[in-house]
Amino acid sequence: MGEINAYFLVIGAAVIIIVSYLFNILAQKTNIPSVILLIVSGYAAKELLGIEFNEDEWFLPLEVLGIVGLILIVLEAALDLELKKSKLRLIWQSSLVAGLSLFFNTFFLAIGIRYFIGNLDMLTAVIYAIPLSITSSAIVIPSVNGLEKSKREFLIYESTISDILGIMFFYLLVENLDTNGATKVGLNVLSNIAGTLLLSITLSYAMIIAFQRIKSDVKLFLFFAVLVLFYAIGKLFHLSSLLMILVFGLVLENRLLFFSGFLRKYLHEENVRRVLVDFKLITRESSFVVRTFFFFILGMSITLAGVFVPDILLLTLYFITGLFTFRFFVFKLLFKRNYFPQFFIAPRGLISILLFFAIPKEFRINDFELGILLLSIVVTSIFMAWALVFDSFGKVGRMKRYISFMRAVNRGKSLMHRRKRNLK
Structure with missing residues (x-):
């Protein structure tokens, strides 16, 4: 890597970003x-x-x-994500699907790994x-922009909750291997979640109050740096740091809900709303x-x-079959109908690698x-x-049928108007 010209690296980075932008346009189409x-x-x-x-050489940067x-x-x-009473059912359903899928897939795949790989406890x-x-x-969120709002929100909630539950x-599991007794492990889990939630809400209030009072023009990346700092420190103390990020984002977006009653006097809504627009833009651009x-x-x-490798191909087939079979039955049980394309959207990616x-x-x-x-991803x-492609074609077909129907209705109305004029 030391022999590579710095300008070639700059050119390469610029080309990659431009190509990625073109891929985003292609993905929308x-x-x-x-x-x-x-x-x-x-x-x-x-x-x-x-x-x-x-x-x-590349693992640390990656x-x-x-x-x-x-x-x-x-x-x-x-x-x-908006927290409203009307969204409670959606949040409950997405959490249930994320939790059930995570635990079923884990033990179903573990059985397959023991069978196909062998020599494993x-x-x-x-x-x-x-x-x-x-x-x-990381794959779901940027990929579902073309879906209708309710389906998109469900998949965002489900994938985010799946990330959080999976990491936790x-x-x-890894950090409690030396802990004796299921009861003690359970208490450790509950205390971890409760402690993380309490710390997350406290930090969210403190950061928002500080956020709205900073007068400097340079503050958005400072704010993000503080978030990254809290995330990293939380990981060092074995907290569910991703939950901290999720809670902060929810509190910031739904600030009127969290800053209600006597807390409203600590919220300068105009300042927060004005800066939040830029913060969302920078978050989106940086994420890209x-x-x-x-x-x-x-x-x-x-x-x-x-x-x-034959065993790897068979294990992947076993896993994919179990994944989508279980997912189909869960969606059919919960939603009865209108669960396409959601039950097919369960990609593996960034978290799996990390x-x-x-x-x-x-x-x-x-x-191993x-x-x-690689195959699972x-x-x-x-x-x-x-x-997603099939769903988009379905939308085009439905739109064409709707346009044809409306044209037929308009032709009928025109024919009726002409008959009325002729009768007069």
Whole structure:
């Protein structure tokens, strides 16, 4: 890397951002997720340019991009969610789907890993299964803009809650391996969630009050830096830091709900509303840039050597079949109808990668193929892309039928008017 000219790196970074922007436009037209195109582009660039990808050299930058990208993506999603009484059913349904899917997929996949990989105890298999059982908000959120509002909000809630539950499940399991007794583990989990929620709400109030009083023109990235700082410190203390980001975004967006009663005097609504517009813009723009480089570099890291292994192909088929079969029955039970394309939108992505490489050394298995990670990301993303494209074609068909119907109605009205004139 030291021999690469700095100007070539600048040119490359600029080209990647421009191409990513074009992919976003293409995604809006075709509903093919832009992140898939970025991953493919990264792999193609590595092959065409003959770049030797050193995993040890690139893992830290990739991990940092992933962490910052995750914070931005969840914050961006939270700033678009309204907390209203009418949304309680939606929040409950999305939480139920996220929770049931996470735990079913974890244990279903763990059984498959033990069968196809072999030589694993159940605990190790579960630790390897959790990352692949989490729906990626990093892929879902930028991909569902073309859906109707209720479906889009459901998927944003579901994927964000899946991220949070999955991360909590993974780290609480890993960090309590030496804890004796299920009761003690349960108490640790509940205290962690309760402590994180209490700290999140307190920090949210404090930051919003401080946020509205800063007079300097340079404050938005300062504000974001404070959020990143709290996230990182929370992780060091084994808190559910992603929950802190989600709570902060919800409190900021729904400030009139949280600053009610005697707290209203501490809220300067005009100041917050004016600055929030710029804060949302910077969050969205930064999320776009970080997501672009993360998935492009991820594409460069891909090797196909471990993909076409019979056991990995069979394990992926087993996992995908179980994933969508269970998801179909859950959606059919909850929604009865109108659950397309939601039940096909369950991609794996950023969180799966970050947690996969966060597996403790004592549980690492040298012969565990990374092909299952790559195949799961690609196959679930393809299913999502197909469902979104099919849904968009369905909308076009419905629109054409509606236009034809309205034209027929207008022709009928014109014919009636002409008959009335003739009778007169």
